[in-house]
Amino acid sequence: MQYLSDTDVLALEKKANEIRISIIEMLVSAGSGHTAGPLGMADVFTLLYFHVLKHDAKSPEWAERDRFILSNGHICPVLYATLAHAGYFPIEELQTLRKFGSRLQGHPHRESLPGLETSSGPLGSGLSQAIGMALAERIDDPYSAKQFYCATGDGELNEGQVWEALMQAGKEKIHNLTVIVDRNGIQIDGFTKDVMPLEPLAEKFASFNFDVQEVDGHNMRALNDAIGKAQAVYSQPSVIIAHTIPSKGVGLFERDFRWHGNPPGKGPEDRVPKDKQAEVALRELRTLQGHITGSDIH
Amino acid sequence: MYTVPSHINPKLFDADVSGEANRMGFGRGLKAVGATNDSVVALCADLMESTRMIEFAEAYPERFIEMGIAEQSMASVASGMAAMGKIPFIASYAMFSPGRNWEQIRTTIAYNNANVKIIGAHSGVSVGPDGATHQAIEDIALMRVMPNMVVLAPSDGIEAEKATLAVTEFKGPVYMRLAREKTPTVTTRETPFAIGKAEVYMERDPAHIESVGIITTGTTLFNAMVAGKRLNEKGIGASVLHLATIKPFDEQGVLAFARNHTHIITVEEHQIAGGMGSAVAEFLSLVHPKHILRMGVHDMFGQSGTLDELFKHYMLDADSIVQSAERLHG
Numbered sequence: 219m220q221y222l223s224d225t226d227v228l229a230l231e232k233k234a235n236e237i238r239i240s241i242i243e244m245l246v247s248a249g250s251g252h253t254a255g256p257l258g259m260a261d262v263f264t265l266l267y268f269h270v271l272k273h274d275a276k277s278p279e280w281a282e283r284d285r286f287i288l289s290n291g292h293i294c295p296v297l298y299a300t301l302a303h304a305g306y307f308p309i310e311e312l313q314t315l316r317k318f319g320s321r322l323q324g325h326p327h328r329e330s331l332p333g334l335e336t337s338s339g340p341l342g343s344g345l346s347q348a349i350g351m352a353l354a355e356r357i358d359d360p361y362s363a364k365q366f367y368c369a370t371g372d373g374e375l376n377e378g379q380v381w382e383a384l385m386q387a388g389k390e391k392i393h394n395l396t397v398i399v400d401r402n403g404i405q406i407d408g409f410t411k412d413v414m415p416l417e418p419l420a421e422k423f424a425s426f427n428f429d430v431q432e433v434d435g436h437n438m439r440a441l442n443d444a445i446g447k448a449q450a451v452y453s454q455p456s457v458i459i460a461h462t463i464p465s466k467g468v469g470l471f472e473r474d475f476r477w478h479g480n481p482p483g484k485g486p487e488d489r490v491p492k493d494k495q496a497e498v499a500l501r502e503l504r505t506l507q508g509h510i511t512g513s514d515i516h
Numbered sequence: 517m518y519t520v521p522s523h524i525n526p527k528l529f530d531a532d533v534s535g536e537a538n539r540m541g542f543g544r545g546l547k548a549v550g551a552t553n554d555s556v557v558a559l560c561a562d563l564m565e566s567t568r569m570i571e572f573a574e575a576y577p578e579r580f581i582e583m584g585i586a587e588q589s590m591a592s593v594a595s596g597m598a599a600m601g602k603i604p605f606i607a608s609y610a611m612f613s614p615g616r617n618w619e620q621i622r623t624t625i626a627y628n629n630a631n632v633k634i635i636g637a638h639s640g641v642s643v644g645p646d647g648a649t650h651q652a653i654e655d656i657a658l659m660r661v662m663p664n665m666v667v668l669a670p671s672d673g674i675e676a677e678k679a680t681l682a683v684t685e686f687k688g689p690v691y692m693r694l695a696r697e698k699t700p701t702v703t704t705r706e707t708p709f710a711i712g713k714a715e716v717y718m719e720r721d722p723a724h725i726e727s728v729g730i731i732t733t734g735t736t737l738f739n740a741m742v743a744g745k746r747l748n749e750k751g752i753g754a755s756v757l758h759l760a761t762i763k764p765f766d767e768q769g770v771l772a773f774a775r776n777h778t779h780i781i782t783v784e785e786h787q788i789a790g791g792m793g794s795a796v797a798e799f800l801s802l803v804h805p806k807h808i809l810r811m812g813v814h815d816m817f818g819q820s821g822t823l824d825e826l827f828k829h830y831m832l833d834a835d836s837i838v839q840s841a842e843r844l845h846g
Binding site: 287327328329335336337338339340342343344346347348349350351352353354355357358378379382383385386389 | 578590596598602604624628629
């Protein structure tokens with residue numbers, strides 16, 4: 219994976235901040251939707267679409283592109299915002315999220331919007347689809363350089379289908395597959411450790427014959443290095459457990475599972491009243507309060 | 517005198533009528549399209565032999581994927597392969613695919629309009645001794661209600677083979693139900709087959725005043741033909757319309773057939789709710805309302821038994837069709 223210079227890291231962090239601002243604006247406009255996951259995954263998505271993936275926003279169907287499958291479709295605000303900032307469709311269209319007639323449905327529909335590799339929302343099916351794509355590519359070209367990425371939630375790992383797919387990925391040694399788990403520790407009903415404990419998660423993946431890495435999901439350089447290593451592994455599929463902070467970027471929303479499925483304006487009120495939530499979030503993001511850290515540059 | 521097309525099995529009503537399980541025809545067809553179309557790939561959930569995918573798997577191992585007992589993942593893996601330009605066939609028993617993986621089919625195949633062919637083997641009560649857990653008698657309803665999905669139920673092996681060739685050429689998601697047990701072969705190589713086209717396999721004796729149109733799908737075609745013959749001989753003009761395609765529904769074919777008969781009987785090894793008979797009733801209620809008797813399983817589960825025992829018990833045999841038609845005219 220291409221080296222990230224200090225300038226690159228700063229530019230990516232700035233882009234991630236712009237994407238977070240778009241996420242807040244579109245959720246406020248929609249009046250419903252998920253806040254914690256999209257904000258938490260903004261760094262991962264920015265790194266993928268602005269540094270890692272081979273893709274072309276002007277030619278979404280370019281056959282040689284890498285494939286990125288979003289399995290936990292409910293965090294689509296971050297995918298939509300990232301695709302718009304990458305040039306797939308106008309940024310203004312983000313304001314149509316979840317509205318009647320919009321191409322930006324509450325959960326993604328592949329047939330509606332350029333840049334989407336699948337439709338998702340019902341959890342657990344994305345990894346299987348990424349495997350299918352990689353297997354199809356292997357039939358056509360066993361030495362293909364294409365990479366296949368799948369982002370999943372950690373709560374999503376409760377779904378049985380995920381483990382069917384993990385078993386097959388290990389069996390088939392799909393080396394060009396990288397699964398990125400958003401390990402933010404929350405799901406709708408509470409913390410993942412309470413709803414359905416996943417640990418020891420790294421050991422679970424390892425026992426399914428995956429190469430396993432755990433990284434700080436907000437550290438661009440660490441993430442980039444992990445993806446580079448995942449691509450270098452040639453005998454196994456890879457998983458990157460990206461430890462993220464739910465609602466990362468808006469301090470008053472962070473680490474609180476009650477922000478999983480609520481937009482600003484409809485979230486918990488004990489730290490900031492509903493009518494101030496959007497304003498507080500946007501002010502914090504727009505003033506870049508501590509959000510451009512340069513990861514481990516300093 | 518009733519008439520049957522010259523292209524159907526000339527020994528249809530003989531004691532030594534030939535037959536096979538229609539899944540055998542699927543196996544031949546899939547192997548054949550494997551030879552002519554490199555895009556065809558096959559995925560199976562640990563039922564290679566009984567779904568007859570084994571023929572393809574042995575001929576083209578590099579294009580066969582053994583999924584293990586994982587029907588949910590199989591549906592979505594196939595969606596991913598279709599997204600890369602492949603034509604995936606996925607095979608299991610209908611109880612598990614589309615029974616267990618219905619949502620995966622809906623979201624990742626139908627909603628994506630993915631070019632995946634879903635083969636549900638061992639459908640209906642005719643699965644026999646395996647009993648109710650393995651008798652899919654809800655699958656037509658499950659798939660008929662899904663947008664973008666084509667639903668097929670060929671009658672015999674020859675028709676299943678033609679259907680396999682046809683769905684390979686057709687672009688879009690298809691569900692095809694198959695059966696485990698051997699049933700008499702009604703069609704021949706010369707019998708026409710097209711997706712979306714209902715075929716009249718028996719025209720009633722026009723001399724009779726009373727008439728009944730029997731509409732059937734899948735394995736019960738032979739019983740409908742035998743019943744139709746007996747009814748014509750007993751003085752009730754009976755015709756048989758075979759719906760190898762349940763969706764898209766052949767509106768013109770069914771309407772023309774319905775107009776030509778006093779009563780309509782539908783026969784299928786499926787729940788009477790939501791199946792082919794329901795599709796007929798839904799359509800005719802709008803354009804040509806008339807009395808329709810739907811024969812099938814009445815809101816209950818199946819049980820173990822032989823095909824003959826079960827068809828008789830659930831009134832899907834020729835005797836039951838004849839008796840029902842006679843009662844309509846009583």
